Amino acid sequence: MTTADTVLSRPRVRVLATGGLTAVRRHPLIVVLAAMVLVFQLSTGSFLAPANLSGIATDAATLAIVAVPLALLVISGYLDLSVGSTLALGGLVAGRLASEGQPPVVAVLGALAAGGAVGAVNGVLCCRLGLSPFIVTLGMLTAVRGLAQQLFPLPLSGFGSGFAWLGGAKIAGIAAPVAIAVLVLAAGALFLAFTPSGRHVFAIGVNREAAHLSGINIRRMPFALFVVTGAAAALAGAIKASVLDSVVAGTSGAGFELAVLTAVLIGGVALTGGSGSILGVLLGVLFLGGLQNGLTLLNVPTFWQQMTQGVALVAGAALAYLAPRTGR
Amino acid sequence: MNTPPSSPRPTASRRRFLTLSAGALATTALTATGCSAPEKTSASGRASATVGKDLTKIGLDYPFTQLPLYSTLVKLSKAAAKKHGISLLTTSDNAGADTQATNLKTWVTQQVPAIVSFPMVFEAAEPIARQALDAGLIWVTYGGSLESQSADIKFSFREGGTLLGTAAARWAEEQLGGKGKIAFLTDSTIELGRERTKGMIDAFTKAAPGIDVVAQEQAIDPDTGLSRTKALLAKHPDLNLVLGITDAAAYGAFKALQQAGRSTDDAKTFVGGQDGSAPSLLAVKQGTFYRASAALAPNDIAAAIVDVPRAVAAGKADPSAEVPITLVQRGDTAEIDRLLAQNA
Numbered sequence: 001m002t003t004a005d006t007v008l009s010r011p012r013v014r015v016l017a018t019g020g021l022t023a024v025r026r027h028p029l030i031v032v033l034a035a036m037v038l039v040f041q042l043s044t045g046s047f048l049a050p051a052n053l054s055g056i057a058t059d060a061a062t063l064a065i066v067a068v069p070l071a072l073l074v075i076s077g078y079l080d081l082s083v084g085s086t087l088a089l090g091g092l093v094a095g096r097l098a099s100e101g102q103p104p105v106v107a108v109l110g111a112l113a114a115g116g117a118v119g120a121v122n123g124v125l126c127c128r129l130g131l132s133p134f135i136v137t138l139g140m141l142t143a144v145r146g147l148a149q150q151l152f153p154l155p156l157s158g159f160g161s162g163f164a165w166l167g168g169a170k171i172a173g174i175a176a177p178v179a180i181a182v183l184v185l186a187a188g189a190l191f192l193a194f195t196p197s198g199r200h201v202f203a204i205g206v207n208r209e210a211a212h213l214s215g216i217n218i219r220r221m222p223f224a225l226f227v228v229t230g231a232a233a234a235l236a237g238a239i240k241a242s243v244l245d246s247v248v249a250g251t252s253g254a255g256f257e258l259a260v261l262t263a264v265l266i267g268g269v270a271l272t273g274g275s276g277s278i279l280g281v282l283l284g285v286l287f288l289g290g291l292q293n294g295l296t297l298l299n300v301p302t303f304w305q306q307m308t309q310g311v312a313l314v315a316g317a318a319l320a321y322l323a324p325r326t327g328r
Numbered sequence: 329m330n331t332p333p334s335s336p337r338p339t340a341s342r343r344r345f346l347t348l349s350a351g352a353l354a355t356t357a358l359t360a361t362g363c364s365a366p367e368k369t370s371a372s373g374r375a376s377a378t379v380g381k382d383l384t385k386i387g388l389d390y391p392f393t394q395l396p397l398y399s400t401l402v403k404l405s406k407a408a409a410k411k412h413g414i415s416l417l418t419t420s421d422n423a424g425a426d427t428q429a430t431n432l433k434t435w436v437t438q439q440v441p442a443i444v445s446f447p448m449v450f451e452a453a454e455p456i457a458r459q460a461l462d463a464g465l466i467w468v469t470y471g472g473s474l475e476s477q478s479a480d481i482k483f484s485f486r487e488g489g490t491l492l493g494t495a496a497a498r499w500a501e502e503q504l505g506g507k508g509k510i511a512f513l514t515d516s517t518i519e520l521g522r523e524r525t526k527g528m529i530d531a532f533t534k535a536a537p538g539i540d541v542v543a544q545e546q547a548i549d550p551d552t553g554l555s556r557t558k559a560l561l562a563k564h565p566d567l568n569l570v571l572g573i574t575d576a577a578a579y580g581a582f583k584a585l586q587q588a589g590r591s592t593d594d595a596k597t598f599v600g601g602q603d604g605s606a607p608s609l610l611a612v613k614q615g616t617f618y619r620a621s622a623a624l625a626p627n628d629i630a631a632a633i634v635d636v637p638r639a640v641a642a643g644k645a646d647p648s649a650e651v652p653i654t655l656v657q658r659g660d661t662a663e664i665d666r667l668l669a670q671n672a
Contacts, residue, residue: 044563051588052562059555145394153399154671157607168587244550244583246607248576250394251549296559302516302546 027268028319029283033290036312040294047294054175058243060289061177062087062236063263064282066256068188069229071264071281076222077205077273078126081137082118083233083260085144087253090115090234091241092148095156098163098241107163111238112231118144119230123223141257148249157246167242177239184232189278197221205273263288266316287316383414383466383641387435388633389445390470391421391428396605397626400671404630412634425449432456442466442637444481448518450474466640470633471520478640479647481632485520488602488622489527489573491655495620496571497535499598506538508568508596511560513547513577521548524573524602532571539569548573553580561588568596575601575608575621582611582618592616604656606671612656613664620657626670628652 024030040047066083073080090111097107122140126133169176192198203211204218212218233253241247267284269276291312295305388405390398402418409416417440419431425448435443436459443460447453450472458476460467469480500508512529515521533541542564545556553572561567561584570585572578578601590597597617601608604623611618632649639647656663 046563049562051565052559055555055558055562059558149394149399153396155396155606158610240551243587244554244580246550246579248396248550250396250398251576252551254394254549292555293559296543296545296556297563299543301544302514305546 023279026277027280027283028322029266029268029280029287029316032316032319033283033287036287036290036294040290040297044294044297047290047297052293052297054178056286056289056293057178057181058175059293060285061175061181062239063260063288064181064285065177065184065236065239066229066232066260067263067267067281067285068184068278069225069232070260071267071269071276071278072188072192072201073222073225073229074264074269074271075205075273075276076201076225077208078133078222078225079137079261079271080119080122080133080226080229081257081261082122082140082144083229084253084256084258085141085148086115086118086230086233087237087240087256088247088249089118089144089148090237091247091252092152092156092237092249093234094163094238095159095241095247096152098159099156101160104163104165107159108166108235108238111234115230115232115234115237116227117230118234119227120223122230123226126226127219127223145250152247152249155246155248156241159242159245163242164245165242167239167244177243180235180239185278185282188281192278201225202274205275207274259288262313262317266313266319284316287312383412383442383638385415385417385441386634386637387417387419387440387443387445389419389421389428389432389435389443391419391425391446391448392423393420394423396671397603397624400626401630401633404626404670405633408630408634412638414634414638416634421448423448425452429453429456433459436460436463436465439463439465442468442641444468444470444633444637446470447472447474466637468633468636468640479636479649481629481636482648482650483624484650484653485523486527488624488653489524489529490531491527491653492571492600492602492620492622493528493531493533494535495655495657496569496598496600497532497539499619500536500539500569503598504539504568504596506536509540509542509564509566510536510569510571511543511545511557511564511567511581512541513553513556513570513572513574513581514544515546515548515573517546521573528571528573528602542567547577547580550576550580550583553577554584555580557581557584558588561585569598570600572599572601575603575605577601578618578621579605579608579611582608582616585617590617604654604667604671606668609656609664609668609671612658613661613668615658620655622653622655623667624651624653625667 046052070080070083093114094107094111097110098104118140122137125131125136166176171179200216200221203216204221208218237253263284264281265271266287267280269280291309295308386409390401392398406416421428421431428448429452432445433456436456443465445453454474454476457467457474461476466478469477471483473480500506514525543560547553547556557570557580570578570581572581578599582599585597586592593615594617599618600620602622604621608618608621612621628651632651636647636649654663
């Protein structure tokens with residue numbers, strides 16, 4: 001290495017180190033995640049095995065697909081608690097279409113339409129009529145579950161090899177759900193970082209009145225995010241239906257809304273709106289997926305697993321809450 | 329990545345969220361911890377004012393409305409009731425113990441002449457059953473027994489687990505020479521789950537002591553069954569058997585094993601579950617390594633839901649019923665078709 005190279009490389013190292021420290025300060029979950037991976041690998045010996053990492057990624061993919069649009073919605077000051085039931089409806093619609101011999105693309109489009117419709121209802125009620133998103137989406141959580149059970153009272157199964165592609169195919173060696181999740185994560189990050197609409201999401205979440213006075217349409221963007229969140233939940237449902245080759249109206253996606261909201265919140269997205277990042281959401285999703293998997297590998301008894309998960313989630317949320325303060 | 333400085337904002341949303349979370353946690357805790365049937369209580373078979381009269385209405389209170397069995401039971405019970413000119417009422421408890429109590433009290437107040445209830449919390453149902461009997465109504469307990477009741481419809485939940493565990497152990501002895509690895513997908517949150525789990529594990533470990541039990545994981549739905557089995561396969565890629573507390577969980581394990589590369593009819597793999605759900609029955613029928621299901625026949629349950637209250641009303645001496653559980657395996661095509669037709 002020449003003297004000139006050495007001189008040039010020093011600032012680069014410093015910039016990288018500073019950038020890394022800033023990222024850790026903003027997302028202390030990185031440290032927790034790294035420690036968790038280390039502990040699980042040392043204690044099980046198989047946590048970092050490629051097959052296991054692939055399993056974690058596939059399981060976490062559906063969570064990530066919904067967590068990204070939901071995070072944008074929460075950043076804009078809204079909330080969608082109906083995603084668990086929308087996921088079930090999407091899986092059922094896709095499964096029914098697939099079992100009737102429709103091409104997989106039609107099945108997925110059907111699911112997206114169903115999920116988008118649920119999101120549109122949420123959007124109209126919350127953004128146009130100004131009703132509380134908490135109450136509206138909680139109501140929709142129950143209503144959509146009831147609708148799904150009424151329309152599909154019996155389990156659906158046997159969707160055929162074409163539809164199995166969605167959950168089982170490999171794209172360049174990566175499982176299709178993981179590839180879809182990566183696309184969604186990248187789209188979410190680029191949208192927030194490089195588009196005016198992405199900045200509007202923050203502006204609406206920080207102060208709706210100020211955003212309105214700045215000329216931002218404070219209804220259109222959250223409405224679109226509700227529709228996209230509904231469609232994403234339905235897509236996740238179609239993927240789950242494909243992976244399992246079956247779907248049950250009453251139990252599919254039950255509790256999913258809390259899991260995805262947990263991932264978003266421990267990822268550092270403020271429930272009050274106005275702050276958050278896609279990197280944080282990714283960390284939250286990986287943390288939840290890795291924790292569950294590691295506890296299973298360790299063969300931890302059920303109730304200890306529940307306690308450990310609860311404590312870890314509270315700790316993760318506390319770190320995420322404290323992060324912006326330490327970052328200032 | 330993109331975090332503009334946050335500004336002070338009202339905290340109403342957060343408060344609302346916390347309030348809901350607390351409510352949800354309380355409900356979950358009640359559901360999870362409260363679903364315990366007393367081990368054995370004696371049926372009192374108290375006289376009812378409805379005895380000797382023709383029944384016109386039966387109230388069916390089945391709390392687990394999220395299960396596919398609910399829709400099937402309601403449909404078949406309504407058909408069975410209609411044959412006798414009886415109308416069937418139903419509750420919508422949504423697996424909530426408090427909602428169930430409210431609905432049952434409403435029926436007692438409305439003097440529904442016969443109530444068939446599957447109590448989520450047997451201790452909580454006891455005073456309501458007593459009120460029903462005091463009001464001259466018929467009370468039939470489903471899935472257990474109360475001190476105050478006219479009769480009961482019993483299932484041997486443990487027997488279902490025992491049948492499955494025994495069949496799996498026999499297969500392991502014959503096909504694996506008594507050596508291999510097994511994982512159990514269990515449930516310890518409600519009495520039904522605990523009984524099935526105990527029957528399944530006790531029967532298997534007694535009959536196949538050489539098989540290594542590598543895990544007992546809580547899983548009752550296909551999603552959890554899938555993810556838990558995937559994780560187990562990372563540590564034990566040579567896992568031979570997975571037995572599920574429900575067919576749903578076992579079906580998730582079945583898909584995980586398939587996705588890990590096992591051929592659908594792998595000779596060294598055994599998956600089995602309990603309930604007799606349609607996807608699992610189809611997999612057994614098709615000759616896959618999903619080899620057994622301890623199945624309940626919905627027609628038998630539906631018939632008991634109508635016949636037991638009628639027997640009480642008719643003043644029969646022993647009106648209670650016990651619904652049998654059948655183990656179906658590859659080759660039991662006629663029985664599988666019969667069960668599938670009932671689930672259609």
